[in-house]
Amino acid sequence: MGIQLAEFQLRAIADLFDAMGSDKKEIILKSCTGSGKTIILTHFMDEYLKSFSNTVFIWLTPGKGDLEEQSKKKMDKYIYGSHTKTLADVMIAGFESGDVCFINWEILNKKSNNALKEGERTNFLEHIERAFDSDLCFKIIVDESHEGDTIKGKEIIDYFKTDKIIRASATPKTYTDAVWVTVPEAEVIAAGLIKKVLVINEGIKQGDEVEDQIDYLLTKALEKQRKLYAAFAQKGASINPLIVVQLPNKNDVLLDNVERWFAERHITYENGLLAVRLSGKYENLDDIDAPYAAPITIIIKQAIATGWDCPRAHILVKLRDHMSETFEIQTIGRIRRMPEQKHYDTPLLDSCYLFTLDEKFTESVRQSLGKGALEAAALYLREELKSIKLVSEQVSSIFSGRDQREALKAIYTYFMRHYNIDTRTIENKKRLEASGFLFSDFIRQYVAEESSIITAGESSSFKDINTTYIQESINTHKHGQEYHHIVFEIAAKVGLKYETLNAIFRRLFVRGVSRNGGQILLLENRQLYAFVLNNRERLKNIVREASAELITxxxxxxxxxxxxxxxxxxxxxxxxxxxxxxxxxxxxxxxxxxxxxxxxxxxxxxxxxxxxxxxxxxxxxxxxxxxxxxxxxxxxxxxxxxxxxxxxxxxxxxxxxxxxxxxxxxxxxxxxxxxxxxxxxxxxxxxxxxxxxxxxxxxxxxxxxxxxxxxxxxxxxxxxxxxxxxxxxxxxxxxxxx
CATH class of the missing domain: 3.40.1350 (Trna Endonuclease; Chain: A, domain 1)
Structure with a gap:
C-alpha cells in the first residue's frame, strides 16, 4: 500500500469485504467528510480485484465538476499500478478485467453526449455487452450517493446488471434493505484527520443587540482568523487559515455588502486576499487549497460544489436574509479537515468555528453533530495548582511495527487457553472438531431452503432458517484468491498486515513450516485454504480477541x-x-x-x-x-x-x-x-x-x-x-x- 492507513480505515475495508459476502445488493458506506472515504474505497477495490478476477468496478460520480477526474487521480496516486479509466478510455478500449472506471453519470445522461449514440464507434452499451460476453461482472460504487440516487442515476446502474452497489456518502439516505458500513466519527477525530469540535458563536453573548450582522459576524471571524494564524506560526506550521463566508442563494445585495466590508479592510480580489466561488464568478481559486495560499477569505453560496476540499478552511460565517435556508452537513464538513492531517495538541487549532445569527441553521448543526457542536470559553488554572507535576509516557518514534512473534504467541496462547490444544497435533484436530471447527477437503457454502446462498462458514448466523450446504473441491487458483481476501480481512480488523497474518497461519497450521514447535495442526497448503475459508467467522473472532487477551x-x-x-x-x-x-x-x-x-x-x-x-x-x-x-x-x-x-x-x-x-x-x-x-x-x-x-x-x-x-x-x-x-x-x- 502506498500510504499508511489508519486502523479505522483498515476496519472499514474489512467491513466492506464482509458486506460483499452478504446476500444484500445494497451496501451503504457512511463516512464523514475528511475520513479518507476515497482512500478507503480505492484500497478496498485494489484488494478485492486481487481476490476476484473477471471483475470491473464502475465508480459513478455526480456534479457538473470534475469529481471523477479527481477520484481517478487519487487512486493512481494511492495504488501503484492500478488500472483506472475514464469514460473516454472506455469508449476507445472497452472494459477489461481489473478495470476501475470513473464516470460522471450526469454526463452520460446529457442529450448532447455521444457515448450512448449509435455511430461509427462502438457505443457505450455495446462495450458493456462485450464485457458480459467476456464473462466480466460489474460492481458499482456511487460516490456522494445522496446526490446520485435519482431515477436517471438508477437507469445508468441498470445497464451494468450488477449484484453489488456500494453507496458512499457522509449523509446517505435511509436504506432498510442494505448492509451498512459506518466509520465512527470519533475514530476519525482520534486519528487526527478532522477537527475535534465545532465551536458555535464564540464570544457572542445571548441578548447582544446587533445592528449590522455583516459587521458583527465578520469582525468576530477576522479576529479568530488572526489568532489562528499566530498560533500556527508559533507551532512552526505554514498554514494560512481560511474564512468561508456563505451567502444565501440569489442575494446580490448581500454579496456587494460583504465585498465592500472586506475592501474597507484592504482584503480585495485585486490584492489576492479575497476569493469567490459563485455561479459565473470565480476569483483567486488557483491553488486556494494550498496550506499557505494568499486568500484569507472565500465567498460561496449555499450549495458548495461537490468535491471541493480546502483543508485550511477553519471558520464558517453563515449570513442570512429574511429566510432561513436548508442546512447541509456538507457545508460544515468543509471546515472540519485538519490542514496537515494531524492535531496540533492545541484546542484553538484543533477546533473549527461557526459564526451565524441563523438560529434554525444553528439548531440543525447541533442536531447533526450532537456533542461535536458546542459552545466554548477559555478557562484558567488556579494559581495554587500550577506546581502539580506527574510523569507522562508516550510511544517514541523508534517503534517500527508489531512483532510477528508476539502476535504468533498471542494467537497460539489463545488456542491453548480456550481450546485446550497442546503439542499433539492429532489430538488438537479432534479437540477443535469437538468445538465446532470444520475440517474438510471441500469448500462449503450454506444454502437456505429458498436456495439463496448464505456464505461459507456462516451457517450459525442463520439459526431460524432451515439450511443445507453445497460444496466444491478445492481449486488452488480460485480458493487461493478467496483465502487472500479472508486473511486480509481478518488482519485488517486488528491492524496487522496480510503478510504477517498469513505467515502466522502457516506456522500454526501447515506441515513443515515451523521448526521450533508451537504448531497446532499439520495441514497441507490446499487444506489450509479449506480450513480458513470454512472457519472464517471463528478465526476472525479468535484473532480479534487474542489481540486483547490478558497475558500477565x-x-x-x-x-x-x-x-x-x-x-x-x-x-x-x-x-x-x-x-x-x-x-x-x-x-x-x-x-x-x-x-x-x-x-x-x-x-x-x-x-x-x-x-x-x-x-x-x-x-x-x-x-x-x-x-x-x-x-x-x-x-x-x-x-x-x-x-x-x-x-x-x-x-x-x-x-x-x-x-x-x-x-x-x-x-x-x-x-x-x-x-x-x-x-x-x-x-x-x-x-x-x-x-x-x-x-x-x-x-x-x-x-x-x-x-x-x-x-x-x-x-x-x-x-x-x-x-x-x-x-x-x-x-x-x-x-x-x-
Missing amino acids: QLMLDLKTISDTISKKDFWIPRECYFTYDATEKAQRVYAKNVYKGYLSSAAPRSDPEKMFEKFCESTESVDWIYKNGDKGSEFFSIVYADAFGKPRVFFPDYVVSVNGEIWIIETKGGFDKYGNSQDIDKFSPLKFIALRNYLERYSLKGGFVRADKKSGELCICSEEYSDDISSTAWLLLSDIFK
Whole structure:
C-alpha cells in the first residue's frame, strides 16, 4: 500500500469485504467528510480485484465538476499500478478485467453526449455487452450517493446488471434493505484527520443587540482568523487559515455588502486576499487549497460544489436574509479537515468555528453533530495548582511495527487457553472438531431452503432458517484468491498486515513450516485454504480477541516495550479551551475543578464521567479534580502493550487530589441492574495493569471507576481487574474517598 492507513480505515475495508459476502445488493458506506472515504474505497477495490478476477468496478460520480477526474487521480496516486479509466478510455478500449472506471453519470445522461449514440464507434452499451460476453461482472460504487440516487442515476446502474452497489456518502439516505458500513466519527477525530469540535458563536453573548450582522459576524471571524494564524506560526506550521463566508442563494445585495466590508479592510480580489466561488464568478481559486495560499477569505453560496476540499478552511460565517435556508452537513464538513492531517495538541487549532445569527441553521448543526457542536470559553488554572507535576509516557518514534512473534504467541496462547490444544497435533484436530471447527477437503457454502446462498462458514448466523450446504473441491487458483481476501480481512480488523497474518497461519497450521514447535495442526497448503475459508467467522473472532487477551507475563515485564517509551514531565495545562452544552438545564459552576468557571454542562462527557465529576464536587475529601484530554502530547498518558506486542497509549480520564494524595482515575461503562458489564473497551484489562504498574512506580493511588446501576453507586477497582461487580475487587467509591 502506498500510504499508511489508519486502523479505522483498515476496519472499514474489512467491513466492506464482509458486506460483499452478504446476500444484500445494497451496501451503504457512511463516512464523514475528511475520513479518507476515497482512500478507503480505492484500497478496498485494489484488494478485492486481487481476490476476484473477471471483475470491473464502475465508480459513478455526480456534479457538473470534475469529481471523477479527481477520484481517478487519487487512486493512481494511492495504488501503484492500478488500472483506472475514464469514460473516454472506455469508449476507445472497452472494459477489461481489473478495470476501475470513473464516470460522471450526469454526463452520460446529457442529450448532447455521444457515448450512448449509435455511430461509427462502438457505443457505450455495446462495450458493456462485450464485457458480459467476456464473462466480466460489474460492481458499482456511487460516490456522494445522496446526490446520485435519482431515477436517471438508477437507469445508468441498470445497464451494468450488477449484484453489488456500494453507496458512499457522509449523509446517505435511509436504506432498510442494505448492509451498512459506518466509520465512527470519533475514530476519525482520534486519528487526527478532522477537527475535534465545532465551536458555535464564540464570544457572542445571548441578548447582544446587533445592528449590522455583516459587521458583527465578520469582525468576530477576522479576529479568530488572526489568532489562528499566530498560533500556527508559533507551532512552526505554514498554514494560512481560511474564512468561508456563505451567502444565501440569489442575494446580490448581500454579496456587494460583504465585498465592500472586506475592501474597507484592504482584503480585495485585486490584492489576492479575497476569493469567490459563485455561479459565473470565480476569483483567486488557483491553488486556494494550498496550506499557505494568499486568500484569507472565500465567498460561496449555499450549495458548495461537490468535491471541493480546502483543508485550511477553519471558520464558517453563515449570513442570512429574511429566510432561513436548508442546512447541509456538507457545508460544515468543509471546515472540519485538519490542514496537515494531524492535531496540533492545541484546542484553538484543533477546533473549527461557526459564526451565524441563523438560529434554525444553528439548531440543525447541533442536531447533526450532537456533542461535536458546542459552545466554548477559555478557562484558567488556579494559581495554587500550577506546581502539580506527574510523569507522562508516550510511544517514541523508534517503534517500527508489531512483532510477528508476539502476535504468533498471542494467537497460539489463545488456542491453548480456550481450546485446550497442546503439542499433539492429532489430538488438537479432534479437540477443535469437538468445538465446532470444520475440517474438510471441500469448500462449503450454506444454502437456505429458498436456495439463496448464505456464505461459507456462516451457517450459525442463520439459526431460524432451515439450511443445507453445497460444496466444491478445492481449486488452488480460485480458493487461493478467496483465502487472500479472508486473511486480509481478518488482519485488517486488528491492524496487522496480510503478510504477517498469513505467515502466522502457516506456522500454526501447515506441515513443515515451523521448526521450533508451537504448531497446532499439520495441514497441507490446499487444506489450509479449506480450513480458513470454512472457519472464517471463528478465526476472525479468535484473532480479534487474542489481540486483547490478558497475558500477565507480557504486561508485568515492561522490558518488552520499554525501548518504545519516552517520558516527560507533565503539568496541568494553564489554560483550558472549555467546551460545554449551553442547552443543558443545569449550568452549575464546579468549584473543585482545577479551572475557574468549569461548568456541570461540560461536553463531550460520557455518563460515567458526568457521574464521577458530580460525585467529586459533592465529596468533602476531594481537594480538586482535573479532567484529562483524550489525545495529544500536552495531556497525561500511560503506555501499555496489546497482546501482539504493539505499544499503545491511553489517557486516564482524571487526576484527583483526595485528602492531599494524588489519585489517577479511569472511568468505564458500568454494570446494569443484573450485574452485566457495559464496558465496551476490550483493552480494559491491559490498561488496568498498565495503570497499576504506573501507580506502583511513582507511589501514587488510583484505579478504575464504574457505576453499579443496581445500587446506584460508583465503585472502584484498584488491586486486580474484575468484570464481576459482585467480586471483592470492587469497593464503594464513597468508602474509599472519605
